[in-house]
Amino acid sequence: METRCRGYDSALSLRELLSGIPPDKLSSVLALLLGGPARIISADGAWVMGNVLPLAGKVEKWPLVYDLEVTGYLEAVADGAKGQAAASMLELILLSGARYYMASELHLEVVKTDYEELQRRHAALQESEARYRSLAESLEERVNEQVSTIESAHRCLYQAEKLASVGQLAAGVAHEINNPIGFIRSNLGTALSYLQKIQSMSQQIKSSGNVELLNIWQSADLDFVLEDFVSLLQESMEGADRVARIVADLKDFSNVDRAAEEVVDLNECIRSACNVAANQVSSHADLKLELGVLPLLRCRAGHLSQVFLNLLLNAAQAMKERGEICIRSSVADGQIVIRFIDTGCGIPDEIIHRIFDPFFTTRDVGEGTGLGLTVSRDIVVSHGGHIEVDSKAGAGTTFSVYLPVNQ
Amino acid sequence: MADFDEAARKLTIKLVYYGPAMSGKTTNLMRLHDLLSPDLKGEIMTLETQNDRTLFFDVLPLGFRTSSGMLVKLKLYTVPGQVAHDATRKAVLSRADGVVFVADSQRTQGVNNSESFQNLEDNAYRVGLDFETLPLVVQFNKRDLPNILSEEEIRERWSAAPWPLMMASALAGRGVRETFMRLLEVTYPVLDRNFLLHKDHDMDARAFIAAVAGG
Numbered sequence: 001m002e003t004r005c006r007g008y009d010s011a012l013s014l015r016e017l018l019s020g021i022p023p024d025k026l027s028s029v030l031a032l033l034l035g036g037p038a039r040i041i042s043a044d045g046a047w048v049m050g051n052v053l054p055l056a057g058k059v060e061k062w063p064l065v066y067d068l069e070v071t072g073y074l075e076a077v078a079d080g081a082k083g084q085a086a087a088s089m090l091e092l093i094l095l096s097g098a099r100y101y102m103a104s105e106l107h108l109e110v111v112k113t114d115y116e117e118l119q120r121r122h123a124a125l126q127e128s129e130a131r132y133r134s135l136a137e138s139l140e141e142r143v144n145e146q147v148s149t150i151e152s153a154h155r156c157l158y159q160a161e162k163l164a165s166v167g168q169l170a171a172g173v174a175h176e177i178n179n180p181i182g183f184i185r186s187n188l189g190t191a192l193s194y195l196q197k198i199q200s201m202s203q204q205i206k207s208s209g210n211v212e213l214l215n216i217w218q219s220a221d222l223d224f225v226l227e228d229f230v231s232l233l234q235e236s237m238e239g240a241d242r243v244a245r246i247v248a249d250l251k252d253f254s255n256v257d258r259a260a261e262e263v264v265d266l267n268e269c270i271r272s273a274c275n276v277a278a279n280q281v282s283s284h285a286d287l288k289l290e291l292g293v294l295p296l297l298r299c300r301a302g303h304l305s306q307v308f309l310n311l312l313l314n315a316a317q318a319m320k321e322r323g324e325i326c327i328r329s330s331v332a333d334g335q336i337v338i339r340f341i342d343t344g345c346g347i348p349d350e351i352i353h354r355i356f357d358p359f360f361t362t363r364d365v366g367e368g369t370g371l372g373l374t375v376s377r378d379i380v381v382s383h384g385g386h387i388e389v390d391s392k393a394g395a396g397t398t399f400s401v402y403l404p405v406n407q
Numbered sequence: 408m409a410d411f412d413e414a415a416r417k418l419t420i421k422l423v424y425y426g427p428a429m430s431g432k433t434t435n436l437m438r439l440h441d442l443l444s445p446d447l448k449g450e451i452m453t454l455e456t457q458n459d460r461t462l463f464f465d466v467l468p469l470g471f472r473t474s475s476g477m478l479v480k481l482k483l484y485t486v487p488g489q490v491a492h493d494a495t496r497k498a499v500l501s502r503a504d505g506v507v508f509v510a511d512s513q514r515t516q517g518v519n520n521s522e523s524f525q526n527l528e529d530n531a532y533r534v535g536l537d538f539e540t541l542p543l544v545v546q547f548n549k550r551d552l553p554n555i556l557s558e559e560e561i562r563e564r565w566s567a568a569p570w571p572l573m574m575a576s577a578l579a580g581r582g583v584r585e586t587f588m589r590l591l592e593v594t595y596p597v598l599d600r601n602f603l604l605h606k607d608h609d610m611d612a613r614a615f616i617a618a619v620a621g622g
Binding site: 007011106117 | 410412417419421447448449450452454455463464466468469470478480482484494495497498499501502
């Protein structure tokens, strides 16, 4: 193959041109045609076919022309016409051999080029396939990225909506309650001062000696009435004060418009969350606050209040029977740690790794969205902190919020 | 690149007729066989055809001896014009010393002509021929047919091209010899530079062309 592949247009020797012909048969045909032995030699006299030894007698020689050149000779002891005819026949055989040789060489060349071209295309295809595969892979990655972006946008929206609706409610309540509670408190104060005037009158009535008036006084038990009246009014005033404080807390808590950062004592946020949730919590559990002294923190207080409220309400809802919720705040190693420790039902091991997943909830349809903890974690993470959970089924759960103290 | 066998004192030159399918490449060769009469002239060898369409190539050998005793052989090849036979075309074009591009003058063949010419340029590059310096003559064949581009149109379209333009009607034998002579003219300088035809073999352009044309 190596030696043969010289190109279809290369020069061919006599031996090559005759290579497709069985030498014995051609020799015997020539011997018959010429009436005696014959031999074919190359242009430079080398033996190619027929009698190996030079012929004896009157040897004639006819040139064999191929491709404009004498490529060899036919030798025989024969007359001129026969020899010429045999030489012409040999030339036709040479031509036919050349055609075959050229065709096959060209065919080989073409096949080789086609094969190389195919390989080149194959390589190009493989390359493009690899490119598309990597595109497809990154496509999946990009879709996942988009999905997580959408999920987080969804959570932000949920949180914003929730905070907005709480804020709206708080603003409405503040507006509607503040005024009446104001005048109720003021009126109660006035009423108390009026009562003191009436009490001072009782001394005069008693010392006046008017028996009839004293009898009426005593039968109506006005001494007790006056005394009780004072404490009634004082209790009412305390009640009004409490209402006013709750409204103020609600306002504080829901101050969602202040998404901008402010410097706060997180204990205040905890207290206001407790006040807001007091009603829901008190029916399920006793609330114990163990608040340590915390450094002031620059944070989005409204958002963190939301976290505390979520954790507190979760703790309350975890109570199968009346239990205890303890909120403990402290600072250590540059971190504020706030723990919500409940004695509720605990979280089973098989779902504990999913509780922060969006839309994961153990509550009945309609009772919880499954976003509370997700949003809480997002908020804490956005403050550079994290939430840890430790739970024992049946014994209770502790959520720990870690927040780095700002430098 | 022509093949010079120093021991045998033999120079083999390869000239290729290129062009789109059915533009008359083989007809050019057949006419040349009749029109030229150098000292040595072989028969056209047709390798393979199908319905008169060349599948491999045709080759016409011509030759003469210089006064210095060197044998000069010219081998005229045609390529298969059909698009499918590009690998064959490429193989035939390789090692060419000169090319005649046979274009079809019919108005309907413009696209085929330009695609084939582009293919010639591409294949020349692939087989390692410098298309800028490759001796090339462009022949517009089939001048005898109706509905052809006029010579003025052709010359205007090709005015920016550096190659000689020849008009021919191969079927009638017109312009065929002229095209070939023109190819020899543009090919001779390259051969002379490489093989010192003039200096070593006393063969200038005129003598070279006369020897090939014969008569």
